[in-house]
Amino acid sequence: MSDPKSVTGAIERAANATKQLQNIKANEQATVRLRRTESIMHRPVPAPLRDALSARTLFPANDARIATPIPTTGWETLRARPLWVTPSAVGSPIDPGNDYRVFKRLLARAGVRGLRLHDLRHTAATLLFAQGMLAQVVMQILGHTFGSPDAKRGLTAQRIRDGLRPLRQLPLQAEQIHSLDQVARALAKAVERAAPDGSSVNEALSGTASGHPLHPPLTDVVIGAWTSAVALDWLGGKRADPAADWLVALGALSALPTAAAGLNDWATLDGPTRRLGLVHGTTNVVATALFAISWLARKAGRRFFARLLALAGFGTVSVGAFLGGHLSFRRGAGVDHTAFLEAPEDWTAVADEASVKELEPLLVKTAGVEIVLVRERGSLYALLERCAHQGGPLHEGRIEDGCVVCPWHSSRYRLSDGAALSGPTAHPQPTVQVRVRDGNVEVRRLTNR
Ligand code: HEM
C-alpha cells in the first residue's frame, strides 16, 4: 500500500504532463488529448483541477530515483522539462485502489467529474512519445518498469548496455591511436626478423604445421590458470594456497609461448588492427608482470599483497582478452578469410579454355565468388581467390612447384588440394572442382570442403 502523499505527488505529475501538452499545441490552448479506453477524444483540462494539482509539492526522492538510471537524449529532454506522472516516491508501484480514491477526492474537491487518472497517464505517455522520448524512459516514468517483468528486463538490458559503453568504446579508441604506428612498425620488423615468413619458427607459432592457429587455444590455458588461482586465493582458504601458487606460475609460464604466438600473428596485421593488437598485447604483458610479481610475493610470504596483485592482474588480463576478442571476432584477425565463400553448386562455365595460359593465374568471378584458375604443366586447377590467411589476391601470386604463393605474406598453397605448405597461414585454401566442356572451363564446389 503506498503513501497517499506519493499518490498526490503522482497526480500532480500527471497534471504537469497535461499542461505540457497544452504548451506544445499552442493553437489548441484549452484542449488536451485524453485517451479513453480505445478512442481518442479532445477535452479541455478543467482549470480548477489544474490549480488544485499545481498547488502540490513534488517528491525529491522520486525525482532522484528517476534521475539516476538512463542517460539518453530522451532523458535530457525530460530533465529539462520535468513531466513526472505516477511512480511512487520510493519507486514501487502505487496501489491502484488507493491511487484512485485519492484522485477521486481531489476531483471532488475541484468540482470536476468524469475524469480518470488512467486517462492522464495515457495523455502523458502520448506526449512523451510525441517528444521523441525512448519507450523505456516513458515506461519508467509511468512506473511500468517496476510492474512489468518484460519492461524490467528491457530496462536492465539497457542499463547493462549503457554501463558497458566505455568498455565497448575501448577497442575503437585504441584503433585510432596513431602515435602507436612508429613503435608498432619497429616491433613488427623485429618480429619478422626473428620469425620470417616460411621459417619453421613462424610456422610453429602461426599454427601452419598443426593446421590450427596456436595463439587462441594457448590463451585459454593462461586465462584459465589465472582465473582459477584468483578464485582459490579468495574463496579457497589457507589449504588452497599451494594450488593457487602453482596456478599463478602455470599461467605466467604459459603466457610466454602465448605472447610469442600472438606477436607472430600480430606482425602481419596493418593499420587500426595493428594498433589495437599492440594495446591488447601490452595489456597482457602488464598482466603477466603482475602475476609474476604476485608469485614472487607469495614466495616471500607476503600473501595478502600477492593476492591483491593477482586480482589486479586478473582485471588487466580480462580487459586484454576483451580486446583480443574484438581483434578476432570484430576485425577478423586470425580467422579463415574464406569461411563464408562458396563456389557454385552446379557446374558453371567461367572462361574459355584458351584464356587460361600456362603459369598465368586467371581471375574469374561467378555467383558472387572469385576463383583463380591456374594451368601448370598442362593441368588445370581452381582455388578460391581470397587467401585464407588475410584475404590476399592469389591471382597476383607466383606459381612455384605445384603451389601458389600469396603476394601478401608468402603463404604457399598446393594447387591440387589447397594444403598450406608454408605459413603464416594456419588455414588451407579451398579448392574448386574444374573441368573443360566444349572449350569452356567449368567449375563446381567440392562437396567435402
Ligand atoms: C598473456 C598473454 C596473452 C593473452 C592471455 C592473450 C589473449 C588473447 C585472446 C583471449 C584473444 C582472442 C582469441 C579468442 O578469443 O579466441 C587474443 C587474440 C589475439 N591476440 Fe592475444 N593474448 C596475449 C598476448 C598477446 C600478445 C603479446 C600479442 C601481440 C601483440 C597478441 C596478439 C593477438 C592477436 C593478433 C589476436 C587475434 C587472433 C590471432 O591472430 O591469434 N596477444 N589474445
Ligand code: FES
Ligand atoms: S594474405 Fe597473408 S599470406 Fe595471404
